[in-house]
Amino acid sequence: MKFVIERDRLVQAVNEVTRAISARTTIPILTGIKIVVNDEGVTLTGSDSDISIEAFIPLIENDEVIVEVESFGGIVLQSKYFGDIVRRLPEENVEIEVTTNYQTNISSGQASFTLNGLDPMEYPKLPEVTDGKNIKIPINVLKNIIRQTVFAVSAIEVRPVLTGVNWIIKENKLSAVATDSHRLALREIPLETDIDEEYNIVIPGKSLAELNKILDDASESIEMTLANNQILFKLKDLLFYSRLLEGSYPDTSRLIPTDTKSELVINSRAFLQAIDRASLLARENRNNVIKLITLDNGQVEVSSNSPEVGNVSENVFSQSFTGEEVKISFNGKYMMDALRAFEGDDIQISFSGTMRPFVLRPKDATNPNEILQLITPVRTY
């Protein structure tokens, strides 16, 4: 294997595939980046066996030569060293050549590195994801779905399936649900593609968080393919594979209360700032408990008390309040996570009793599941 490549394109591809690589893998070769050169271009692969990312650099793009190949082949190089090296190379182009015993020369200008590489045949094969139906979705919509649900997955692995986000595709709708059993986040969107099949899958929260980081906020579409316990997201020169979680996800629809005793309409940004302030003294407590009381004048009192440190109280203006008086306590972090999903819009909070979960939705939502955030209160009153 021997080729010359534009350094900046190589750096970009290295940065992308490195996102999948974990230093704590139990499979030593997965700490490396696989590089393969053929007559189409250069392909880099990184993987921690849950997530695999493949970045492709074509030989020629827009009539500009990006890669000049002298001989085909492959190698696996330690990602930690290879990444630092290519980022610091002095010239615009890099020459990479595998010599004997997987020794690899990386040279640019006057600088010349030799890295000990590994046999690319020993690198695990990526899953084949070819059978499934392709579903298209705009990247910015996908990023929103991820942001509005992924924070609610369970951080503990007692019920592994809850560390993922449940995606259900049916009747040309995608609904994404995450819950750690104390709170729940739900997002539902119509799909543009006509899908006959029904899908019910659980994608690891970590995979979605990494995918969100790698995607730029663009309006073009990304293609998803489902098959063999894998989901594949396809961009122009990037493939993102994630393992799916096994086990059946609980039916969460029955958790959402249908009877409403009180309804509060409030601006999510103003409310978020008040909760953030009320959380300042509460963070020492394990549950970050915030109390909420509706007042006669239509305001909402948010307060918190930490005996050793002090206390905080703030009255927030609401747009409207109807129904029974509310006195409720909740985890301030859960409330802030939920409020951020509404990006500053006005919201409607439906309460159905001091110890019943309450639900946040956009004000005047036509679909009750468009964005739904549910929080279970904490017993204090």
Add this chain to the structure above:
Amino acid sequence: MKFVIERDRLVQAVNEVTRAISARTTIPILTGIKIVVNDEGVTLTGSDSDISIEAFIPLIENDEVIVEVESFGGIVLQSKYFGDIVRRLPEENVEIEVTTNYQTNISSGQASFTLNGLDPMEYPKLPEVTDGKNIKIPINVLKNIIRQTVFAVSAIEVRPVLTGVNWIIKENKLSAVATDSHRLALREIPLETDIDEEYNIVIPGKSLAELNKILDDASESIEMTLANNQILFKLKDLLFYSRLLEGSYPDTSRLIPTDTKSELVINSRAFLQAIDRASLLARENRNNVIKLITLDNGQVEVSSNSPEVGNVSENVFSQSFTGEEVKISFNGKYMMDALRAFEGDDIQISFSGTMRPFVLRPKDATNPNEILQLITPVRTY
């Protein structure tokens, strides 16, 4: 104590004094910020007993009212909470009132906090630094002196005096020296003020690093006063006190070789980048060993070898080389630290043998001690 103050001015002062506060202090009250209000203004103090910072906010500045005082007094509030609170307050002004039992109300707009405070009389008194002679120095010059020497102090406390920078003021010159006994950094500047006395003090490296962070790169002057084992730096509304280290600093002048066998002139930026690349594979080794060999064609070969990972080699163009061939090994991190002190300028490196320390100075320096960086080689050849 009761007053109303502009939030942004309070936030700025809190940020400044917080730099002196350490969560790991053995004196509990020092985790707090002392606030004192009198007829001149509001004074905030933070301290870890090595460094103390006092920030002053006047009642009126440029005909604008900044503080409205209702009653004088003082309080000590937990810096961790007080800082977070004032940074997040919703309105432009903050009202602070001490009620009974050192309980302190902090309110702004609709938000109201109560913090448990402590008796300000229990806060340790700051040292009196009044006797000493005032020395003026431009802030940007002071920042340079700190940056060019402080990295070379010893990180280990075996010889405590080496964790500080030795400042010698005599004959209207200030010379600053730091060494960890493997490398040495020296910077000498002429002083504008006429100083009759001689001073020989050791300032903790940590104090200088914090002072450097707190100072903006300005051309105006800062005033220094020395007395009672303390040094005081005076800005308009800010006092920065540091304890001095006890014990006599070793005479470092005899460490600097006077006989030169070879002399290399090179650009410090180009050399730094090459050393940085050569260090990429060396960092796993405890000493980060880089080898340097002068070549016949006037180039310098920089290389490093890490058997498990690979090796790196780069030829760097020099501007001139005279004298005996050089084959030397050194710690790459020490070399990078030293090269950064020259800010990209051309330098002259004087070698006096494979196992003798070598010295970096600006090219064509008129004063040999203007900027001097010394590094002791590592035995490998």
